[in-house]
Amino acid sequence: GAVVSQHPSRVICKSGTSVKIECRSLDFQATTMFWYRQFPKKSLMLMATSNEGSKATYEQGVEKDKFLINHASLTLSTLTVTSAHPEDSSFYICSARDPEEYVSNQPQHFGDGTRLSIL
Amino acid sequence: RKEVEQDPGPFNVPEGATVAFNCTYSNSASQSFFWYRQDCRKEPKLLMSVYSSGNEDGRFTAQLNRASQYISLLIRDSKLSDSATYLCVVKRAAGGKLIFGQGTELSVKP
Helix, strand or coil, X not given: CCCEEEECCEEEECCCCCEEEEEEEXXXXXXXXXXXXXXXXXXXXXXXXXXXCCCCEECCCCCCCXXXXXXXXXXXXXXXXXXXXXXXXXXXXXXXXXXXXXXXXXXXXXXXXXXXXXX | CCCEEECXXXXXXXXXXXXXXXXXXXXCCCCEEEEEEECCCCCCEXXXXXXXXXXXXXXXXXXXECCCCEEXXXXXXXXXXXXXXXXXXXXXXXXXXXXXXXXXXXXXXX
C-alpha cells in the first residue's frame, strides 16, 4: 500500500537552530501534502497545506516565516522550523493526499512523525 | 466552539467490555467522516470510515447521523490491544483538509 516516509524521527537541538523535516511519498505522486503539529494530550492541528509547484497555504495563526514549506517535487515536501525555540518543541506529522482516495478509501497517508525537542 | 468535539476521557474499561465513543461536528458541509486510532507517540492510523447507513468491521461499529451531526464508534469485547486514543475526523470536500477532534483516550485493563 501507499507509504509516506518522514525523516528524521527525532531531533534534539539547541535554541536558535533551524531544523528541516522531510516528507516523502514512496510509491505515489503527491501533489498535496499536509503538515500537522501535535502537543502532548492534544489533537493534531493542521499547520499548512503544501502544494507541489506553488506556495503553501498556511492555517490562521501559523507564521509563514517561522515554518518554511517547500514542495518542489511530486514526492517530497519539506518543513523547516527556523530559529527554533523551546516553545516549538512538539510532534510534527506530515501526510500526503491519496490521489486515488475513492478507491483506497484513505484520504491521506501519514508519515511516522518527527519529535522535535529544543533545549 | 471546536469544529469537531469529542469526550476526551479517559475511558478505563475491563477486558471484554463494550465501550462507545461519541463525536459531534459543527460544519454541515462536512463530506466524509472517519475514526482514526493513535497510539502513544505514533502517527494516527485509519480505523474505519463512517457511512450514513452505519458500518461494521469485526468488533467495531460506526454510525453517522447527518441530521444531528453526530458520529459514534462502538467497540465490543474490548481487548488490551484496543488501548489507544481514538480520533474523530471529518473532511469537508474532495482533497480537502482533515479536521481532527481532540481524541478520546481508551485504556483497557485486564
